[in-house]
Amino acid sequence: MGSQLAFKSRIASTASLEKIFNAQEMIASSHISRARKVALDAKPYTDAIFDAVQSLVAHTHITHPIVEKKEDNDRVAVLALTADRGMAGAYTSSIIRETESLLAGLDKSGKQPELYVYGRRGVSYYKYRNRDIAGTWEGNSDQPGVEVAEEISKALLDAYMKPAAKGGVAELYIVFTEFENMVVQKVRVLRMLPVELVHAPKTIHIDSKPITPEEHDKTAPLYAFEPGVDEVLDTILPKYIQSRIHECLLTSAASETASRQNAMHTATDNARNLIDDLTRKLNASRQASITQELTEIIGSADALNKEEE
């Protein structure tokens, strides 16, 4: 049985840890509503871009480097979205695990992956292991602004648009965590570039024969593109990429906050259980010492009585 003093100090330190965990949990849950608001605020813009891209796809044969596969280049870029801070359970480690298996898979299929990392935890993981990183970004992983998305998409598009001889890449994969709900967050790998233009239901497939004006009327309004289709594509496709990346950042941020809240909730519960346990042991040890003292007193009193007789 340990000393009462040791139990008391352990209980005190666990209690202060519990307070910290509880505070972290409350902070995380307050951040979640904010993350949800940010995601909702960004949605109209994303929708507008998506609609514009859809109508471009429906009306023109798009020939733009962003949608075309480059066959002559083995290099691919991989962007991993991790957290800036720890205390988020397995959030960063599951991203890293998925990234590693993606890198290994790409290596096996004869590609040369280049790694880009967002988030301080991921950056320090790879720096510590002396891995080659093509680019890193840090800061605000739990509330990424448009500026970060802009920086990242600019750097990656630059790498993508460069010719193979100058170190350009042919594909871009993003490893991120999708926010499904407060309890479920899934790690996903998304091939961002070249863009696969998905058709909304009931529109004509791009590979079908040239679209006639009559068919246009049946599907969507016939747009006039100004100043020209190419200029519009040049402007909108990079914005589309940027908004997709921003979307990934936002859903990752929401997942990070949610897994932090879950982790902190579990930690708070554990701390409380530990305190209960320790308190019980403290009581037992106090009772034991009282019993021992009583036995000693009674024993010695008995001995004295016997001597008097």
Add this chain to the structure above:
Amino acid sequence: MAGQEQSTMQVNIVASDRPVWSGTARSVTIPASEGGMGILPDHEPVLTVIREGTVTVTEAEGTQHAFQVNDGFIAFDSNKLTVAVERGSQVDEGQHE
């Protein structure tokens, strides 16, 4: 246009991080890449690149709003105008013309 139903269109101005303004308007001018462009209700469907400048919206009652925007694009179809820009903000509160 007294006594006559004024035609209006739905306008949505969205920046990449938040919606800026939405409402109905009777005319909108935008800084199109090849010079200013005015859009009235029932314009033909159009997708245009815009550059940095000011978007002016005139509401049905004549209230004018000005928005500072940087590059983006506008899409107009079925009497709905969407102005999507990287960054945009309202310059002044509504003024009567």
